[in-house]
Amino acid sequence: MYSKPIRLEDLHIENWPNLILWAAPIMFLLVFIEWGISAYQKKDTYNTKDFFAASTIGLVNVGISALIKVATFGSALFFYNISPFTIPVTWWSFILCFIAIDFARYWAHRIAHEQRFWWATHITHHNSSKYNLSVSFRLGWTQHIKVIFFFPVMFMGFNPFVFFICHQxxxxxxxxxxxxxxxKLPKPIEFIFTTPSHHRVHHGSDAHYLDKNYGSTFIIWDRMFGTFMPEAERPTYGITKPVTSYSPIYLVFHEWNDIFKDLRKANSFKEAWKILFDKPGAEIIANREKAESEKKAASDSLIREELLSLEVQEK
Structure with missing residues (x-):
């Protein structure tokens, strides 16, 4: 299709198929069908305010994606042009690129759960206590900075058009x-691909379900890297510190706000670094351990005072 070097204007990105935009009407139709079935069966699967919050977040995200489309695929073009490799545009290059993207998505997703800075870009997707098709719309507006995790895939020599289609x-x-x-689906599917059963576990806030099943399309990465967990009982959906707001602004930025508050209290660069890149909730655990330690120290001190008092009385 193209030979190196390619200029951005040569790509004619405006003519590339927007698969997500084309699929949007079908996705909304399926959401309403699921909602209707849920209402008919009197299941507590949907909440109207939650749905409109998710839809608003999703629609704004579509707009952001459109605005930064040139920057995103300008990056793909840059790495393609400087790469010493060139992978031809063939049917197998689409498959290879898709697998490479999914591998990068696994690690981007995993890091987004293991470091608080990146968690702030992802928490919006998890802060609903519901689990339904509309939850897929809840993607944080700052999540686009995670494009850096895909730079290695862009550098592999895939044509930017191939990357664009596979990414969508x-x-x-x-x-x-x-x-x-x-x-649960048949075992061969469940073994290789990420299924609703696997992803329900990922959205669970139960202790044994936390930080499991990061795979996007292929669950095989979780099996390889020790983060796989099969579904047993129905998960409790949401985050460990539940939110009660339905404001899209709050749902997108509440963790960022908490981070900035904590950074203002930091006494050193090391402490600020830990606030940003420690595991989410690490500061809560540290404060709890500190409180327990202080409580134990106070208890030990009281015991020593009582023993000393007894010794004095015996004398």
Whole structure:
């Protein structure tokens, strides 16, 4: 299709198919069908305010994606042009690129759960206590900075058009796994691909379900890197510190706000670094351990005072 070097204007990005935009009407139709089935069966699967919050977040995200489209695929073009490799545009290059993107998505997703800075870009997707197709719309507006995790894939020599199509398909795959109506699928599928069963575990806030099943399309990465957990009992959805607001602004930025508050209290660069890149909730655990330590120290001190008092009385 193209030979190096390619200029941005040569790509004619405006003519590339926007698969996500084309799929949007079908996705909304399926959401309303699921909502209707849920209402008919009197299941507490949907909340109207939660749905409109998710939809608003998703629509704004579509706008942000459109605005930064040139920057995103300008990056893909830059790394393609400086790469010593060139992978031809063939049917197998799409498959290879998709696998490479999914591998990068696994690590981007995992790091977003393991470091608080990146968690702030991702928490919006998890802060609903519901689990339905509309939850797939809840993608934080700051999540686009995670494009840096895909720079190595861009550098592998895939044509920017191939990367663009595979990236869109990877995003679209996420839609159908956000449902409780699809139970476990046949074992060969469950072994290789991420399914609704796997992703329900990922959205659970139960202690044994936390930080499991990061795979986007392929669950095989979780099996390889020790983060796989099969679904047993129905998960408790949401985050460990539940939010009660339905404001899209709050749902997107509440963790960023908490981070900035904590940074203002930091007494050193080391402390600020830990606030940004420690595991989410680490400061809560540290404060709890500190309180328990102080409580134990106070208790030990009281015991020593009582023993000393007894010794004095015996004398």
């Amino acid at each position: 398909i990877a995003v679209l795959y996420q839609f159908w796994i956000h449902t409780e109506y699809i139970k």
